[in-house]
Amino acid sequence: xxxxxxxxxxxxxxxxxxxxxxxxxxxxxxxxxxxxxxxxxxxxxxxxxxxxxxxxxxxxxxxxxxxxxxxxxxxxxxxxxxxxxxxxxxxxxxxxxxxxxxxxxxxxxxxxxxxxxxxxxxxxxxxxxxxxxxxxxxxxxxxxxxxxxxxxxxxxxxxxxxxxxxxxxxxxxxxxxxxxxxxxxxxxxxxxxxxxxxxxxxxxxxxxxxxxxxxxxxxxxxxxxxxxxxxxxxxxxxxxxxxxxxxxxxxxxxxxxxxxxxxxxxxxxxxxxxxxxxxxxxxxxxxxxxxxxxxxxxxxxxxxxxxxxxxxxxxxxxxxxxxxxxxxxxxxxxxxxxx
Amino acid sequence: xxxxxxxxxxxxxxxxxxxxxxxxxxxxxxxxxxxxxxxxxxxxxxxxxxxxxxxxxxxxxxxxxxxxxxxxxxxxxxxxxxxxxxxxxxxxxxxxxxxxxxxxxxxxxxxxxxxxxxxxxxxxxxxxxxxxxxxxxxxxxxxxxxxxxxxxxxxxxxxxxxxxxxxxxxxxxxxxxxxxxxxxxxxxxxxxxxxxxxxxxxxxxxxxxxxxxxxxxxxxxxxxxxxxxxxxxxxxxxxxxxxxxxxxxxxxxxxxx
Numbered sequence: 001x002x003x004x005x006x007x008x009x010x011x012x013x014x015x016x017x018x019x020x021x022x023x024x025x026x027x028x029x030x031x032x033x034x035x036x037x038x039x040x041x042x043x044x045x046x047x048x049x050x051x052x053x054x055x056x057x058x059x060x061x062x063x064x065x066x067x068x069x070x071x072x073x074x075x076x077x078x079x080x081x082x083x084x085x086x087x088x089x090x091x092x093x094x095x096x097x098x099x100x101x102x103x104x105x106x107x108x109x110x111x112x113x114x115x116x117x118x119x120x121x122x123x124x125x126x127x128x129x130x131x132x133x134x135x136x137x138x139x140x141x142x143x144x145x146x147x148x149x150x151x152x153x154x155x156x157x158x159x160x161x162x163x164x165x166x167x168x169x170x171x172x173x174x175x176x177x178x179x180x181x182x183x184x185x186x187x188x189x190x191x192x193x194x195x196x197x198x199x200x201x202x203x204x205x206x207x208x209x210x211x212x213x214x215x216x217x218x219x220x221x222x223x224x225x226x227x228x229x230x231x232x233x234x235x236x237x238x239x240x241x242x243x244x245x246x247x248x249x250x251x252x253x254x255x256x257x258x259x260x261x262x263x264x265x266x267x268x269x270x271x272x273x274x275x276x277x278x279x280x281x282x283x284x285x286x287x288x289x290x291x292x293x294x295x296x297x298x299x300x301x302x303x304x305x306x307x308x309x310x311x312x313x314x315x316x317x318x319x320x321x322x323x324x325x326x327x328x329x330x331x332x333x334x335x336x337x338x339x
Numbered sequence: 340x341x342x343x344x345x346x347x348x349x350x351x352x353x354x355x356x357x358x359x360x361x362x363x364x365x366x367x368x369x370x371x372x373x374x375x376x377x378x379x380x381x382x383x384x385x386x387x388x389x390x391x392x393x394x395x396x397x398x399x400x401x402x403x404x405x406x407x408x409x410x411x412x413x414x415x416x417x418x419x420x421x422x423x424x425x426x427x428x429x430x431x432x433x434x435x436x437x438x439x440x441x442x443x444x445x446x447x448x449x450x451x452x453x454x455x456x457x458x459x460x461x462x463x464x465x466x467x468x469x470x471x472x473x474x475x476x477x478x479x480x481x482x483x484x485x486x487x488x489x490x491x492x493x494x495x496x497x498x499x500x501x502x503x504x505x506x507x508x509x510x511x512x513x514x515x516x517x518x519x520x521x522x523x524x525x526x527x528x529x530x531x532x533x534x535x536x537x538x539x540x541x542x543x544x545x546x547x548x549x550x551x552x553x554x555x556x557x558x559x560x561x562x563x564x565x566x567x568x569x570x571x572x573x574x575x576x577x578x579x580x581x582x583x584x585x586x587x588x589x590x591x592x593x594x595x596x
Contacts, residue, residue, distance in 0.1 A: 010501045067504070070469065070479055095499045099481050102433070102466035106473040111432055111556035114464040127559055133356040133461055137363060140560035180478035181508040184494070188502040200596070244596065262518050263498070276595035288352060294567060298593045300586065301571070316589055317571045318582055328583035336587050337596075 001029035001121075004058075004086040004147070006077065007049050008097050010068065012041030016197050017092030017154040019052045024119060024157045025090055032056040034080065034089075035170070036073055038066035046170040051162040057170040058084075064177035067186070068096050074103035075176030081108055086147045088126065093151040093196070101149050110145025115272075117156040126150075135272045135291040154196035155274050193247055193263050200246025201275045201296070203266060205289075206253040207282015207303065208233025211323045223258075230259035236323065237281055240330045243339055249273065249293075251283045267292025279329075281322045285310030302326065340393040340451045340488065340510075343444060344383040344417060345471070346376035348401050348408035349460045358561035372408040375456030377523035380412045382486060382516040383454045384524070387416075390488055394418045396447065400428060400439055406539055413534035414526030420537065421447070425544045427551035433462070435552035437470035442547040444475065452493065455515040457482060468515040478508035484519035 003025035007018040025031035033049035035042055035057060042061040049057045058080060064072045077100065081089060089104075091097035093115045101112045118129035126148050127140050143149070195201060209230035216225040234248065241248045250264040266273050267288040278296035283289060285301075285308055293299070294313050301314035302322045311317045318325050333339075350356055354368030372380075380397065387393040397412035397420040399405050409420035423443050431439070444450050453472075458465030472479035483495035484503070494507040498517050526534070544551055574589065576582035590596065 010499075013501070015500075069506075070481070074473070095482055098465050099469040099479060102469035103473040103479070105434060105466075106437065106470050109434075109555070111434060112464070112466055113556065114466060131564075132463055133350070133363070134352070134463065135564070136356040137358050138562045138564055139558050140562070141556060142559050143556050145555040181480065181506050183504055183506050185505040186502060194500055263500075277590065277593075287355065291564070294564075298590065298595050299569075300590065306573075311571045311573075313567065313569065314571045315569055315593075316586060317573045318586065319573060319575075320579070320582065324579040325582060328579035329586060332580070332583040332587040336591065 001088060002032070002086045003028055003030065004032050004034055004081065004084070004089040005054065006034045006089060006091045006097065006100070007045055008092050008094050009035070009037065009041065009045050012044060014045055014048060015092040015094050016159065017152055020154070020157045020159045021090040021092055021152050022049070022052045022054055023160040024152060025088070026053050026160065028088070028121065030055045032058060032084070032086070034058045034077065036060045036065045036076060038063055047167070048162065050166050050168045051164055053160045053166065057168060058173045059170040060173045060175045062175040062177065064175055064179055067183035069179050069181050069183060070096070070099040070103055071180045072175070072177050073100050074107060075178050076173065078104045078107035079176055080173050081147055089147050089149045091149070091151040093153055097151050101151055105149050108145070108147065110147060110149060111143040113141055113143055113148070113150040115153050116150050117153045119150065131272055134267065134288055136287070153272070154194070195247050195249055195264070195266060195271065195273045198247035198273065198275050200241065200244045200277045201249045201266070201273055202237050202241040202244065202246055202279045202281065203249035203251065203283060203293070204234050204237040204254055204260070204281050205251035205283030206257065207322055208237060208254060209257065209259060210282065227258050230254065230257060233282070233323070234260055236326045236330070240279065240326055240333070243330050243333045243337065244277070246275070246277070251289045252286065280310050280314070281326055283310055284308040285313065340386065340390045341449050342383045342386055342393055342395045343447065343450055343453045344376070344380045344395055344397050344412060345440060345453060345455045346379065346397055346399050346408055346412055347373045347459050348399065348405040349373045352460055358563050361561060363561065370404060370407065372411045373456055373459045375458055375460070377456070378516050378518060378520050379454045379456040380415050380417060381523040382483070382514070382520045384416045385521065386452065386486060386488060396421060398440065398443055399423070400431070400436060409539055410534040410537070411526065413537050414530040415524055416530055420539045422539050422541045423547070424541050425551070427544055430554045430557070431552070432554045432556040433464055433467045434470055435554055436467050437474050438549070438552045439547065440467070440471050441474040442549045443542060446542070446547055451510045453513045455513070457515050457517050468513055472513035475513065478512045480506055480508055480512055480514045483514050483516050486514065486516070486520070
């Protein structure tokens with residue numbers, strides 16, 4: 001099978017699931033990586049693609065491809081796919097690739113299987129597994145168009161080791177510069193977080209605001225005081241995540257409460273996470289949250305309420321006050337991990 | 340400005356959705372407007388208020404029951420609503436939905452802005468907005484957290500994994516919005532009364548002048564996720580420090596770090 005893998009990067013920073021997509025493609029046959037962008041980043045990403053096992057790398061390096069705008073990217077990818085006729089195009093699942101694959105699929109009159117966690121070959125048919133209904137149900141789905149397009153979930157497929165001895169010469173492709181939008185500015189966000197690639201996630205829920213011993217600064221109304229308390233709670237969650245080299249997650253209740261930006265939310269948007277370790281702090285375990293995290297390898301729950309549904313999913317539980325347990329846990333990990 | 344808010348009807352987020360006998364079931368949970376599409380209606384209404392003389396039309400593909408989702412949009416403040424319903428649309432994939440929506444948008448005519456939610460709770464692919472833009476040949480401004488219209492252009496602040504991008508395009512354009520657009524307003528009493536009296540036209544594929552798009556993506560099988568049989572081990576101790584020490588030993592023994 002001839003597979004194209006679109007390497008998604010932002011200013012040279014590659015989404016790790018791009019490499020996992022190369023690994024998946026190699027298990028099916030030959031892999032041609034596709035790298036678009038403008039400037040030095042393109043060549044360095046192309047080199048990495050060879051190191052991660054791509055047999056061939058197509059690059060498009062052009063001012064029209066600065067800022068990852070979907071229209072010129074889609075036009076360039078569609079033209080390349082039309083001339084090269086791959087059987088399959090894989091993407092890591094990101095905001096950019098959802099748009100890019102969606103548009104290219106229209107151009108090529110095919111379909112996109114999004115956020116897949118499994119891909120089986122049956123005869124000459126590819127059958128993908130993907131979550132629907134917020135992960136409450138899984139579907140096996142097929143695409144009768146060609147090429148089959150699929151975006152893969154981070155950490156669902158093994159990541160190939162990079163091998164610096166693997167090199168090659170990238171092939172330039174023609175750029176279709178039909179931009180319809182203008183990017184006027186960009187600001188990195190303090191809340192930038194990619195839970196899909198995290199090996200460890202420490203999450204906070206409504207319980208992080210529930211520390212009555214904290215005295216909020218004067219002049220806050222009740223809601224502001226609640227958010228202030230919650231932010232102190234999330235600081236503890238963040239310290240634990242930091243010691244473990246992990247990311248900070250949150251329940252919908254915490255996001256709806258205004259404690260933490262939406263980008264941290266686990267569950268409900270189809271944001272299903274599969275870390276090796278998931279520590280839930282002050283999260284009771286609404287169904288949307290549980291479907292978002294229950295595939296974590298080891299789940300630890302810390303909650304005051306021994307009846308909280310989260311304990312039914314957990315491997316280890318602590319019935320207690322997260323404001324005492326979490327800092328103690330951070331200190332104990334620091335000691336053990338020598339940090 | 341003529342604004343379209345595209346919505347869908349889905350089972351409520353609290354519903355216990357299951358695969359049963361090759362079908363999806365959700366018990367007696369209600370069907371509601373897709374929660375992300377409430378933000379689309381909110382975003383559309385904000386633009387209506389910002390640009391005088393604007394109208395908002397809610398547009399939905401679905402069975403007769405989907406009228407209730409459109410009524411919710413009307414009660415929030417949409418001016419009118421259109422339901423696209425046809426027995427031939429039972430097996431619709433996202434590209435197909437985009438082609439049908441694009442045909443409806445063309446039939447409405449003179450549209451300046453189409454607003455979607457970021458994704459639906461049911462399929463969850465989140466790709467119909469971009470596909471609709473592609474079919475129409477209009478620019479796509481996805482995941483907008485803020486919208487501003489000026490001199491025939493629209494400028495959005497787009498929320499992506501790495502941060503925020505300010506992106507602009509000429510109208511007409513297709514947008515999808517995220518939660519930072521603002522909490523969807525509650526239907527007003529007057530709005531609910533107006534919605535209950537509203538006539539919602541139903542367009543068939545014949546009315547749109549297209550035939551049913553054949554599904555390229557098809558479901559082969561439905562499964563319930565494997566149920567995890569875990570018995571939780573409760574860690575107790577005399578002090579938080581003692582509990583933490585035991586828990587750290589247990590976690591390290593799992594070799595997940």
